[in-house]
Amino acid sequence: MLDSTPREIIARTGAVINPAKTCQPIGAMYAALGIHRCLPHSHGSQGCCAYHRSHLTRHFREPVMASTSSFTEGASVFGGSANLKTAIKNVFTLYNPDVIAVHTTCLSETIGDDIPSIIKSAAIPPGKMVIHANTPSYQGSHVTGFSNMTKGMVNYLAEASLENKREQVNILPGFLNPGDMREIKRLTALMGVPFIMFPDTSGSLDSPMSGQFNMFPKGGARVEAIRDSGNSSLTLALGEYAASDPAYQLERKCLVPAVVLRTPIGIQATDALIMALRQHFVAEVPDEIEEERGQLVDIMTDLHYHFHGKKVAIFGDPDIVASLTEMVLSLGMKPVHLLTGTPNTSLGGAQGNFEATVTAMLEDAGLAGRVKAGGDLFELHQWIKNEPVDLLIGNTYGKYIARAEDIPLVRVGFPILDRGVHSYLPVVGYRGALRLMEMIDNALQDRVDRDARDEDLELIM
Amino acid sequence: MLNHNTLDEILNKYPAKEKRNRKKHILIKNITQENQEIEANTRTIPGIISSRGCAFAGCKGVVLGPLKDVVNIVHGPIGCGYYAWLTRRNKGVSKAPMKNFLPYCVSTDMQESDIVFGGEKKLARTIDEVVQIFQPQAITISATCPVGLIGDDIQAVARSAREKYGINVTAYSCEGYKGVSQSAGHHIANNGLTEHVIGAGDMEEAPQKYTVNILGEYNIGGDGWVIKKMLEELGYHIQAVMTGDGSFEELSNAHVAELNLVQCHRSINYIASMLEVKYGTPWLKINFIGIRSTVEALRSLALYFGERELIERTEDYITRELARIEPQLLPYRRICAGKTAFCYVGGSRGHHYQGLYEELGIETILAGYVFAHRDDYEGRQVIPNIKSDSDSKNIPDLHVAPDENRFRLKLSPERAAELKDKIALSTYAGMIQDMKDGSVIVDDLNHFETEELIRILKPDIFSSGIKDKYVVQKMGIPSKQLHNYDYSGPYAGFEGALNFARDVAMSFASPTWNYIEPPWAHRPLLEGTLVKGDMENA
Numbered sequence: 001m002l003d004s005t006p007r008e009i010i011a012r013t014g015a016v017i018n019p020a021k022t023c024q025p026i027g028a029m030y031a032a033l034g035i036h037r038c039l040p041h042s043h044g045s046q047g048c049c050a051y052h053r054s055h056l057t058r059h060f061r062e063p064v065m066a067s068t069s070s071f072t073e074g075a076s077v078f079g080g081s082a083n084l085k086t087a088i089k090n091v092f093t094l095y096n097p098d099v100i101a102v103h104t105t106c107l108s109e110t111i112g113d114d115i116p117s118i119i120k121s122a123a124i125p126p127g128k129m130v131i132h133a134n135t136p137s138y139q140g141s142h143v144t145g146f147s148n149m150t151k152g153m154v155n156y157l158a159e160a161s162l163e164n165k166r167e168q169v170n171i172l173p174g175f176l177n178p179g180d181m182r183e184i185k186r187l188t189a190l191m192g193v194p195f196i197m198f199p200d201t202s203g204s205l206d207s208p209m210s211g212q213f214n215m216f217p218k219g220g221a222r223v224e225a226i227r228d229s230g231n232s233s234l235t236l237a238l239g240e241y242a243a244s245d246p247a248y249q250l251e252r253k254c255l256v257p258a259v260v261l262r263t264p265i266g267i268q269a270t271d272a273l274i275m276a277l278r279q280h281f282v283a284e285v286p287d288e289i290e291e292e293r294g295q296l297v298d299i300m301t302d303l304h305y306h307f308h309g310k311k312v313a314i315f316g317d318p319d320i321v322a323s324l325t326e327m328v329l330s331l332g333m334k335p336v337h338l339l340t341g342t343p344n345t346s347l348g349g350a351q352g353n354f355e356a357t358v359t360a361m362l363e364d365a366g367l368a369g370r371v372k373a374g375g376d377l378f379e380l381h382q383w384i385k386n387e388p389v390d391l392l393i394g395n396t397y398g399k400y401i402a403r404a405e406d407i408p409l410v411r412v413g414f415p416i417l418d419r420g421v422h423s424y425l426p427v428v429g430y431r432g433a434l435r436l437m438e439m440i441d442n443a444l445q446d447r448v449d450r451d452a453r454d455e456d457l458e459l460i461m
Numbered sequence: 462m463l464n465h466n467t468l469d470e471i472l473n474k475y476p477a478k479e480k481r482n483r484k485k486h487i488l489i490k491n492i493t494q495e496n497q498e499i500e501a502n503t504r505t506i507p508g509i510i511s512s513r514g515c516a517f518a519g520c521k522g523v524v525l526g527p528l529k530d531v532v533n534i535v536h537g538p539i540g541c542g543y544y545a546w547l548t549r550r551n552k553g554v555s556k557a558p559m560k561n562f563l564p565y566c567v568s569t570d571m572q573e574s575d576i577v578f579g580g581e582k583k584l585a586r587t588i589d590e591v592v593q594i595f596q597p598q599a600i601t602i603s604a605t606c607p608v609g610l611i612g613d614d615i616q617a618v619a620r621s622a623r624e625k626y627g628i629n630v631t632a633y634s635c636e637g638y639k640g641v642s643q644s645a646g647h648h649i650a651n652n653g654l655t656e657h658v659i660g661a662g663d664m665e666e667a668p669q670k671y672t673v674n675i676l677g678e679y680n681i682g683g684d685g686w687v688i689k690k691m692l693e694e695l696g697y698h699i700q701a702v703m704t705g706d707g708s709f710e711e712l713s714n715a716h717v718a719e720l721n722l723v724q725c726h727r728s729i730n731y732i733a734s735m736l737e738v739k740y741g742t743p744w745l746k747i748n749f750i751g752i753r754s755t756v757e758a759l760r761s762l763a764l765y766f767g768e769r770e771l772i773e774r775t776e777d778y779i780t781r782e783l784a785r786i787e788p789q790l791l792p793y794r795r796i797c798a799g800k801t802a803f804c805y806v807g808g809s810r811g812h813h814y815q816g817l818y819e820e821l822g823i824e825t826i827l828a829g830y831v832f833a834h835r836d837d838y839e840g841r842q843v844i845p846n847i848k849s850d851s852d853s854k855n856i857p858d859l860h861v862a863p864d865e866n867r868f869r870l871k872l873s874p875e876r877a878a879e880l881k882d883k884i885a886l887s888t889y890a891g892m893i894q895d896m897k898d899g900s901v902i903v904d905d906l907n908h909f910e911t912e913e914l915i916r917i918l919k920p921d922i923f924s925s926g927i928k929d930k931y932v933v934q935k936m937g938i939p940s941k942q943l944h945n946y947d948y949s950g951p952y953a954g955f956e957g958a959l960n961f962a963r964d965v966a967m968s969f970a971s972p973t974w975n976y977i978e979p980p981w982a983h984r985p986l987l988e989g990t991l992v993k994g995d996m997e998n999a
């Protein structure tokens with residue numbers, strides 16, 4: 001497996017080999033599915049839309065509906081305005097969504113289609129809306145695209161219609177699974193704080209089997225709710241890459257103060273979320289949450305000897321990798337290779353500093369490790385060849401490295417294409433941390449069992 | 462059954478212009494009518510949710526991607542390379558010293574500055590790095606949308622890399638906007654492979670008797686391996702498979718074969734035709750999906766070579782295999798009998814799987830292709846009548862001439878004429894002729910029509926791809942992916958038919974469908990018994 005990957009690392013300035021990111025439009029498509037009764041629309045060649053729908057479908061095992069402008073060579077030369085207008089007409093006639101969320105592609109960005117003016121001249125039925133985000137594939141990553149479409153929601157929908165802000169929080173969850181979004185909503189509700197979450201793919205990409213297909217399932221953030229987000233007294237952006245930019249845009253547009261937190265994976269990041277809600281809204285932490293937290297700490301201390309000192313490599317989206325790093329550090333593990341494919345900083349959205357953030361975590365723990373943004377899995381594999389690890393955490397693409405180096409893999413992040421259920425159950429919050437601990441523990445202990453000689457196989461571990 | 466009135470009711474929901482368009486892509490088979498025409502390979506309507514992909518997907522994803530000892534470089538932003546990486550189940554295994562690059566995705570990951578200032582330099586650097594790290598014998602470069610728009614000359618970059626490294630470097634201008642679907646990309650890949658790869662090797666003679674190539678077989682789930690094993694057992698030598706588990710090394714010598722077998726007509730018929738002109742090698746349309754089709758393929762192949770011993774060996778083999786397979790199929794047939802299917806796949810499988818379904822007792826009541834042309838529906842005789850339009854004109858036809866040194870007529874004209882009456886020599890009769898009266902044929906079946914036609918025709922199983930799969934399953938109807946076999950297979954040959962039968966029967970027999978309705982759905986919340994006297998008091 002991956003036999004042509006040498007141990008010796010040469011500096012590359014051309015090839016990306018085995019990417020740890022994909023392009024903006026898929027993130028925009030996913031975000032748009034987090035608006036209730038919204039049809040994402042890809043303004044480009046139909047191949048983009050086909051690839052994104054296929055990929056999202058494989059991760060969520062759910063219908064992923066989206067339309068495309070189906071550019072031909074002619075449209076690429078003369079501009080895609082006619083295609084987009086035809087598409088808008090056909091989509092409203094046939095599928096009747098409330099909102100069409102248009103995102104661009106490298107094709108329509110390169111030829112410079114002006115989406116707002118095309119939308120203005122399109123026939124949009126009364127009561128319906130078309131929103132858009134620019135998502136050139138040659139900037140940032142799929143995380144940037146998610147952020148940009150969320151920002152598009154702010155641009156088109158959010159309004160500060162009241163004189164005084166309401167006691168409610170906007171939660172921008174970042175590029176997470178529906179199961180995670182549900183969990184964040186549950187915790188916020190337990191805190192007794194009214195909230196608006198957008199995008200919100202719970203109920204949209206984890207819809208139940210009913211014997212009927214609904215093109216627009218029950219879930220998704222309501223347009224009225226997103227509109228009302230301009231009246232909230234606080235925005236919590238969970239993840240600097242996936243959520244901070246739209247949160248700051250909302251701050252600029254509607255004067256809603258924005259606080260950027262880490263994705264609430266692990267005890268510290270979850271504590272930070274709960275504390276932000278508690279302090280801002282003067283809301284007591286209920287017993288139920290305190291109990292969940294206490295259970296988590298109980299297990300952390302009970303099992304610390306399973307984790308302590310184990311070397312781990314983590315890759316994936318920057319917000320997720322940062323929080324996972326913090327989490328494994330809280331367990332006494334040693335994260336030695338930390339990599340995201342998303343560039344550290346990029347034009348056109350997603351503001352963050354993955355390398356500085358993660359390096360600081362390692363320094364605080366008195367550790368040193370390799371940290372890279374804009375990296376690829378070929379390089380991560382080479383790092384592992386040079387400094388082996390006990391565990392790899394990342395998406396499904398990690399299974400090839402895991403097999404080549406015979407190390408256990410814990411699947412976290414996007415995409416997970418070879419296992420099911422993951423999108424329904426959270427990795428966020430105290431419960432999510434408990435689940436992650438179980439996943440990591442199983443992987444590590446299964447390996448100990450597998451490798452043990454007969455006389456060393458332990459009944460109790 | 463679908464009648465024209467019901468069909469009209471569906472179509473009436475389209476805006477007028479779209480209705481006129483879609484009407485030509487839908488056909489109800491009528492056996493009393495000869496030469497029923499269908500429109501195909503025309504533009505997808507913007508906003509109408511279709512399953513089609515792009516030229517890049519057809520070129521890099523389908524035809525070039527499976528070549529295992531070739532490094533396929535994708536020149537463009539990261540997405541296109543990423544999505545075409547390991548997503549198609551084209552299996553391949555290399556014996557040392559041959560390398561296997563299938564698990565690698567190489568992209569130039571174009572950034573904004575490359576779009577503004579041009580990406581040729583970055584592409585050249587990428588080739589340098591690929592050569593340094595992987596030392597391949599061959600590299601392909603596939604273009605994505607922005608490449609053509611900004612005017613990167615990938616052909617020139619490939620040329621200078623060929624000179625610099627002395628290896629086979631080819632470039633494919635398969636920008637996603639070309640043509641109207643994946644099909645354009647197949648054509649572009651076919652042109653490049655014919656011009657620069659096939660014949661690049663130095664073999665002059667077939668290494669042994671009965672040497673054939675298998676074209677349009679991508680080894681999804683190991684189909685190609687089943688076919689290869691079967692043919693080798695019968696004494697054939699497989700020179701090259703295009704392109705599943707294929708290699709540059711074998712492909713470069715594909716010109717020596719005595720015959721080209723064509724599995725997927727749509728994606729590879731250009732190579733088949735060009736090799737006939739260039740090297741005098743006829744092609745034979747076969748189908749290794751389904752028991753009868755496999756039998757027919759093996760018989761046609763034996764007949765082509767015509768030696769009695771081979772024909773007898775083939776018959777023995779068929780008898781043996783049928784005796785082995787048939788009893789094992791029975792339990793699955795019992796589950797499947799009387800069921801109906803939609804079969805909407807790609808550019809060949811929409812046809813290929815109908816026979817196998819029938820062998821299980823399942824009737825295909827609707828079939829179609831995502832990106833086929835009229836000849837795949839109506840047969841190759843319509844090719845001269847197909848009007849070219851601005852989209853198809855954008856894909857250059859490669860005009861080949863007989864190779865001065867290597868052209869060799871493999872069949873005498875008399876023998877060819879004699880064979881043409883018996884086997885599908887250099888021809889394909891298409892899907893429609895195999896379909897039953899009253900069945901429905903839909904080209905580029907879209908989401909809206911899928912929902913409507915399922916509502917009316919109520920199939921028991923729907924076979925297509927991943928984008929429809931869960932849409933249909935939400936309706937409580939099992940969906941069998943025929944692009945990737947739901948990660949199962951192989952489905953080719955006799956062995957594959959068994960696997961398919963097992964998988965399809967499983968999708969009907971699975972107990973999981975029994976729980977869709979909760980137990981409280983049809984039971985009142987409050988239940989009581991009528992006690993005497995209640996009526997009087999009420």
